[in-house]
Amino acid sequence: MADTPWARRRARAPSRLGAAALVLGFAAIGLAGTVANLAMLLPGGGWWAAIVRPDAGLPDQLLAAYSFAPRLVVSLLAGAALGLAGAILQQVLRNPIASPTTLGIESGANLALSAALIWMPGLLGFGREWVTLTGGLLTIAVVFLLSRRSGFAPLVVILAGMVAGLYCASLAALLALFESHYLAGLFLWGAGSLSLQGWEEPLFLAPRLGLAGLAAILLLRPLALLGMEDAQTRSLGLSVGMVRLAALLVAVALTAFVVASVGCIGFIGLAAPALARIAGARRIGPWMLASAATGAALLWATDQMVQVAAVISAQMIPTGAVTALFGAPLLLWIIPRLRLPPAAAGSLSVQLGQSVGRPGRRLLLLGGLLLLALTLSSLIGPTATGWSLALPGDPSSAWALRLPRALAALAGGTLLAVAGCVLQRLTRNPMASPEVMGVSAGAAGGLTVAIFLIAETSRLEQMLAASLGAFLALIVLLLAARVSKANPERIILAGIAIGALLDALVSVLMASGDPRAILLFNWMTGSTYGVDASTAGASLLAALVLLALLPLVRRWLGMLPLGEDTARALGVPLGAGRLLLLMIAAVATALATLLVGPLSFVGLVAPHAARLLGLRRPLSELYGAALIGAFILVTADFLGRTIAFPWQMPAGLVASMIGAPAFLWLLSRKQDLA
Amino acid sequence: MPSRRAVMLGGLSSAALPFPNAWGATARQGAVELRIVSMDFGLAETLIEMGLPPVALPDPASWTQWVVEPALPPGIVNLGTDREPNLEILAALKPDLIVTTPYLDAIAPLLARFAPTKTFSVYAPPVGHAFDRSVVATNQLAAALGREDAGEALIARTQACMDEARRHLAAAGLAGRPVLAVNFLDARHVRVYGAWSLFGDVLERVGLVNGWTQPSNYWGFSTVGIEALAASPASRLVYLEPIAADTLGRLAASPLWRSLPFVKAGRVIRLPAVLMFGMLPSAMRFARQLTLHLAGERNDG
Numbered sequence: 005m006a007d008t009p010w011a012r013r014r015a016r017a018p019s020r021l022g023a024a025a026l027v028l029g030f031a032a033i034g035l036a037g038t039v040a041n042l043a044m045l046l047p048g049g050g051w052w053a054a055i056v057r058p059d060a061g062l063p064d065q066l067l068a069a070y071s072f073a074p075r076l077v078v079s080l081l082a083g084a085a086l087g088l089a090g091a092i093l094q095q096v097l098r099n100p101i102a103s104p105t106t107l108g109i110e111s112g113a114n115l116a117l118s119a120a121l122i123w124m125p126g127l128l129g130f131g132r133e134w135v136t137l138t139g140g141l142l143t144i145a146v147v148f149l150l151s152r153r154s155g156f157a158p159l160v161v162i163l164a165g166m167v168a169g170l171y172c173a174s175l176a177a178l179l180a181l182f183e184s185h186y187l188a189g190l191f192l193w194g195a196g197s198l199s200l201q202g203w204e205e206p207l208f209l210a211p212r213l214g215l216a217g218l219a220a221i222l223l224l225r226p227l228a229l230l231g232m233e234d235a236q237t238r239s240l241g242l243s244v245g246m247v248r249l250a251a252l253l254v255a256v257a258l259t260a261f262v263v264a265s266v267g268c269i270g271f272i273g274l275a276a277p278a279l280a281r282i283a284g285a286r287r288i289g290p291w292m293l294a295s296a297a298t299g300a301a302l303l304w305a306t307d308q309m310v311q312v313a314a315v316i317s318a319q320m321i322p323t324g325a326v327t328a329l330f331g332a333p334l335l336l337w338i339i340p341r342l343r344l345p346p347a348a349a350g351s352l353s354v355q356l357g358q359s360v361g362r363p364g365r366r367l368l369l370l371g372g373l374l375l376l377a378l379t380l381s382s383l384i385g386p387t388a389t390g391w392s393l394a395l396p397g398d399p400s401s402a403w404a405l406r407l408p409r410a411l412a413a414l415a416g417g418t419l420l421a422v423a424g425c426v427l428q429r430l431t432r433n434p435m436a437s438p439e440v441m442g443v444s445a446g447a448a449g450g451l452t453v454a455i456f457l458i459a460e461t462s463r464l465e466q467m468l469a470a471s472l473g474a475f476l477a478l479i480v481l482l483l484a485a486r487v488s489k490a491n492p493e494r495i496i497l498a499g500i501a502i503g504a505l506l507d508a509l510v511s512v513l514m515a516s517g518d519p520r521a522i523l524l525f526n527w528m529t530g531s532t533y534g535v536d537a538s539t540a541g542a543s544l545l546a547a548l549v550l551l552a553l554l555p556l557v558r559r560w561l562g563m564l565p566l567g568e569d570t571a572r573a574l575g576v577p578l579g580a581g582r583l584l585l586l587m588i589a590a591v592a593t594a595l596a597t598l599l600v601g602p603l604s605f606v607g608l609v610a611p612h613a614a615r616l617l618g619l620r621r622p623l624s625e626l627y628g629a630a631l632i633g634a635f636i637l638v639t640a641d642f643l644g645r646t647i648a649f650p651w652q653m654p655a656g657l658v659a660s661m662i663g664a665p666a667f668l669w670l671l672s673r674k675q676d677l678a
Numbered sequence: 679m680p681s682r683r684a685v686m687l688g689g690l691s692s693a694a695l696p697f698p699n700a701w702g703a704t705a706r707q708g709a710v711e712l713r714i715v716s717m718d719f720g721l722a723e724t725l726i727e728m729g730l731p732p733v734a735l736p737d738p739a740s741w742t743q744w745v746v747e748p749a750l751p752p753g754i755v756n757l758g759t760d761r762e763p764n765l766e767i768l769a770a771l772k773p774d775l776i777v778t779t780p781y782l783d784a785i786a787p788l789l790a791r792f793a794p795t796k797t798f799s800v801y802a803p804p805v806g807h808a809f810d811r812s813v814v815a816t817n818q819l820a821a822a823l824g825r826e827d828a829g830e831a832l833i834a835r836t837q838a839c840m841d842e843a844r845r846h847l848a849a850a851g852l853a854g855r856p857v858l859a860v861n862f863l864d865a866r867h868v869r870v871y872g873a874w875s876l877f878g879d880v881l882e883r884v885g886l887v888n889g890w891t892q893p894s895n896y897w898g899f900s901t902v903g904i905e906a907l908a909a910s911p912a913s914r915l916v917y918l919e920p921i922a923a924d925t926l927g928r929l930a931a932s933p934l935w936r937s938l939p940f941v942k943a944g945r946v947i948r949l950p951a952v953l954m955f956g957m958l959p960s961a962m963r964f965a966r967q968l969t970l971h972l973a974g975e976r977n978d979g
Binding site: 060069071121200203387531533650 | 909
């Protein structure tokens, strides 16, 4: 009766021993690291005395008492808070993907801090915690608002949360991009460094976390009942909405305190509850306790290892980014072992079947719109003296500078939209898209490795590295899908893990202050800057070839969404068809990522928009999405070049400014229809 | 220097209009001035000191936040960010020369489409002394402009400035004292300038000792938690503006910070902004600010 979500089907008796062993395992690593670090800091021993009564004349003792010890305590506190927050969120939303990270709470808090640092540094005088708390609360409020109509249905909340989180991350990236490269403090905070010089942070965290923990204990019984069907719960006299809201607030507060205190510590809130569940803690009370304990032990162990590594490498390594770096692969390992509920995506399923109205005319109209946007964007633009018309033929005309960028944006939008369409149909998952599934992240990761390992990279090498990365991400996804029989949620979860892995990698690189990281970051925002005519031409050609090939796979795209049995009955070679479609998606994503970066949202939004326009048959949906994707990015490129002239915003980032709200609007509309 | 700037103001005010036709119409009086676009603040300050200010810069508005001195002449065209300077403006400006750094190697071929582009290396691998490299780069820049005399004069001025600062600091009894130079990133982290940095080199040249001896990157800094400063023997710490509003208050609450020798001695000294990745003019500004605030032991911490 008081089970954690989706544990009921397991017949085995719950074994608390497993969870305890898990916690003890991490704690053992933490303890070993602690001993190692203390031995390096105070070789003469007398550790406890040094921490409790440091000799003010001995710097090493002061370091132990005011830096090492509070840092250890904060790692335990923050880990426990995030583990508990994750467990509460997962219980409330009945969703194993729920966590402070995937609901956008961390990103929102971080964005608020960035904005305050740049525009209202005076605000920080009141305390960073209020700024981050406001940011986290605002983000979750938006997520609630968007999912309110669905009665906080799990999938809708996660969708809104992920998109809101990515949106906040994009905005923070934009802010950072306009800041000079002289300051790296913003990135440091985002990467979650645990470096401390006193007991203020533990003293700040402890009472607040204590209060939130108390609230969690009070909510335990109502939360346990939430594990049941809504109707059952209601019949027991519980206001489902109120219980959820209260629990969510506790979880947000836990997260916001941690972000306010030490920054973003990625993935603990996702990994700890999941690990605890796998280890055998299934009744809600023990599970939450185990989640908190696992989180604490996990962060303790990670942070001690980070400190050992920092001594060896003589470089500061941000702990938060490292937890994400290790948390992501850990999650990939967990995914096939997770017990998931049957997909509850009724109102969000991909609508298939007959197109509404006359698809040909709609496609023609979309094509006309795209042509108009392309023409306007290359002909008109601001100059230092005002807007002017630039005509082709004039060699000094800005036309020659604008058209390649617009064409590159067009090609990127087309490719992403096609990739998104294929992935959504293939997985029958409305959340699927190259951005959300980590395929873009894989491409970006491949490029990152190339940039840091090879001194000079040509365009072709970059292309190869990006494709390789995208393929690698897809192979990991395929493996996850194979083990989990292509369960949509699992694929998305694997995608999130890959995306977080890239995020962590870039965070570590950014915090190091390596200027190449800033160039990489610049590229990751999706800029068409400096695209020359030949690159634009080649990209356009690639997009056109892809569009021309699409009719060949029409049959598979039409069949696969109907389900494996139907498809098999109709004689579709399942394995080959799926593999080919995935390869198409990977290549398209790799090409597009090189042009417009990994976070444009176009691959997620364009297919939805096409279906919304009534284009629901495979081919008309694909072509419609391609035209819409191209239109969004051409417009984004134009806006990026003009609205802040002479500053230029990257097209990919501007597209996400358009794409994310558009998607959220779509989301609330769909709830209305349902 | 001011007189030369005044002479040039006439030419520069027209430089504010990056409109192709305006250029043909504006006949330059006197000597033919090169129309230089600088992609880097360090190169720009060197150009200004040599009497050849650039016509355009990325984000000139942030000059007062990071460089301050030498003052930027009015009418400098904004190119946007340094990573992505606005090519349409660059095309309209029709510059004679673009000067850039290895940091922007990725866009150098792009810039070369609009004007001859020369790269000057101060902050680039392999690690080297920023001051010495700035001297070399200043000579190269002067040679590229055919103004070797102005380059030599600037180097001589810088040397004189270092010598003067050394005399003042020695007179104040500070010779050989270890000093830490940092920027606060937040209340928990600093960027500390090491042996290769411009600030580190200036500290040695004015007769002080850099209190940070750990290896740093080729920009000359290390990003560390404040507790790492405890390992330094420094008896003084200078920090540069800008600094976030809550940093000093939070630091004051930290027992570890309060236990650091320079904090206990009340020798935490605030300096106005100096470009940390600059060239010789920034070296001069840093030396002058050190003299002003250290020799006078004005304590703003």
